[in-house]
Amino acid sequence: MPMKQNDFCPEMLSALQNANSILLCTHIAPDGDAIGSLLAMGLTLRRMSKQVTMACADPVPGQFLFLPAAQDVVGADALKDRRFDVAMALDAASLSRIGDCQTAFLAAPVRLQLDHHPDNPLYADYNWVDGTASAAGCVVRRMMRKMGMPLTLEIAECLYCAISTDTGNFRFQNTSAEAFAIQAELMEAGLDLPRVARPLHQLREAPHVRLLGRALNSLRFFADGKCAGMLLTPADYHAAMALPEHNTGIINYALDIPGVEMAYLAEEREDGQVKASLRSLPPWNVASIARKYGGGGHACAAGLRYEGTLEELRRLLETDMLAMLEKETKQ
Numbered sequence: 408m409p410m411k412q413n414d415f416c417p418e419m420l421s422a423l424q425n426a427n428s429i430l431l432c433t434h435i436a437p438d439g440d441a442i443g444s445l446l447a448m449g450l451t452l453r454r455m456s457k458q459v460t461m462a463c464a465d466p467v468p469g470q471f472l473f474l475p476a477a478q479d480v481v482g483a484d485a486l487k488d489r490r491f492d493v494a495m496a497l498d499a500a501s502l503s504r505i506g507d508c509q510t511a512f513l514a515a516p517v518r519l520q521l522d523h524h525p526d527n528p529l530y531a532d533y534n535w536v537d538g539t540a541s542a543a544g545c546v547v548r549r550m551m552r553k554m555g556m557p558l559t560l561e562i563a564e565c566l567y568c569a570i571s572t573d574t575g576n577f578r579f580q581n582t583s584a585e586a587f588a589i590q591a592e593l594m595e596a597g598l599d600l601p602r603v604a605r606p607l608h609q610l611r612e613a614p615h616v617r618l619l620g621r622a623l624n625s626l627r628f629f630a631d632g633k634c635a636g637m638l639l640t641p642a643d644y645h646a647a648m649a650l651p652e653h654n655t656g657i658i659n660y661a662l663d664i665p666g667v668e669m670a671y672l673a674e675e676r677e678d679g680q681v682k683a684s685l686r687s688l689p690p691w692n693v694a695s696i697a698r699k700y701g702g703g704g705h706a707c708a709a710g711l712r713y714e715g716t717l718e719e720l721r722r723l724l725e726t727d728m729l730a731m732l733e734k735e736t737k738q
Contacts (some may be wrong), residue, residue: 419533420553421704426492428458428711430511433497434504435464436651437573439607442480444497444521444543447565450476451547462486464506468652473606474568475561483507492577493517496531498569500524521546524702541586544569549587556692563596564603564612574658577610580689580707581685585655599607615655617647622657622672632668634728635661638717639674651676662686669731671724675717683720691734696727 419518422431432451433441441463452599461476464483471477486508491534494515499522505512512518519532520531523546540546544566558641570589574582577590583675594600611619621643628635639654647653654674659675669691673683685693687707700723702711713720 409626410544413529413536415535415549415553419519419535420543422450422519422533423495423554424455426457426517426709428460428491428493429506430460430461430462430489430494430515431497432462432494432499432505432508432512434499435515436656437463437465437467437490439471440542441570442467442474442477442574442581443565443567443569444547445480446476447544447547447562447569448497448521448550449479450451450562450565451551451554452517454556454559455554460486460491460513462508464508466652467626468655469612470606470652470655471568471608471664473738474565474651476565479660483511485507486511491515493519494521496522497547498522498524502528502530524704525706525717526698527561527624541583542570543572544735545583545585545589547593554608558592558596560597563593563598567593567600567603568597568607571604571666572607576604579730581705581728607717612647612653614647615657616655618643618649618653619657619660621647622654623660626661628667630729630732632666633668633732634725635667635670636671636721636725637661637670637723639672639715640679641675644677658684658686662688671721671728672719673720673724680712681717681720683724685711685724689712691731693728696724696731701725 433445443463452459459469461480464660467477467631469481518531519533522536523543524539527536570586575714622637639662652716658672671683671685675681675722694704694706695704697709697711700711700713704710
């Protein structure tokens with residue numbers, strides 16, 4: 408196995424150029440950066456006449472199905488007994504995050520990854536992980552340049568999905584000059600911004616709206632209004648006729664209230680999973696809270712899964728957020 412490296416190296420490019428069959432996979436519960444990066448890289452490699460299989464353990468959320476080649480993404484079951492010359496993970500902060508695609512990924516003789524999560528443990532043979540990048544889509548664009556591959560309109564749409572969703576449509580703190588520079592390239596490639604932005608940032612499916620109502624009904628404030636939390640239960644999902652994908656962005660409604668600096672959305676799914684999304688404004692690092700429970704992410708956007716009850720998790724998160732505030736006050 409090659410020595411693990413972090414950053415671009417010629418071996419990454421050689422592996423892709425010499426491969427015939429390539430597996431691309433992304434993380435479970437995929438968001439816009441995951442799907443956009445997956446599709447952009449897949450379309451790029453197909454232009455190089457490679458046999459590309461794009462996979463995700465969970466289905467592509469309906470919000471992203473309008474993107475080019477989104478219908479080509481297969482589930483982990485489609486990878487059974489298949490072998491690939493090269494496997495690449497995109498926007499997956501850890502090996503476990505690619506779920507049931509792990510078997511096919513690990514079976515490949517050469518494994519690569521492109522990512523932007525600062526706590527990524529560099530689990531591939533060759534790793535290009537930049538924790539300062541606004542989105543994995545930015546690292547994908549860098550890789551495209553190394554490959555000498557031009558932007559097409561279809562690829563531009565996918566990269567816009569990746570970068571705009573992970574930056575809150577260029578509003579979040581992680582929005583960099585590079586993100587804007589890439590956006591300029593996408594526009595020059597012919598991106599029809601109103602047509603693509605509307606399904607990504609404006610349209611909301613009815614189940615999402617109903618689920619949002621249930622979450623807002625549970626909204627509670629603590630720490631003198633500096634923190635807020637929301638809960639979702641299986642009964643909420645049932646009443647809203649919603650799927651897990653319909654909770655995208657709900658956490659931001661708690662953080663976007665004036666005076667709130669940290670927020671959580673804790674939920675229990677019908678399969679018994681208990682998990683939470685955490686958001687914060689600088690300087691609060693909610694990723695440090697997530698790591699206490701085996702999760703992770705970015706300083707201002709993190710997540711975790713919890714082996715316990717929803718009420719236990721709620722109490723723990725509120726205790727941790729209060730402790731973080733008190734520690735800063737004492738300093």
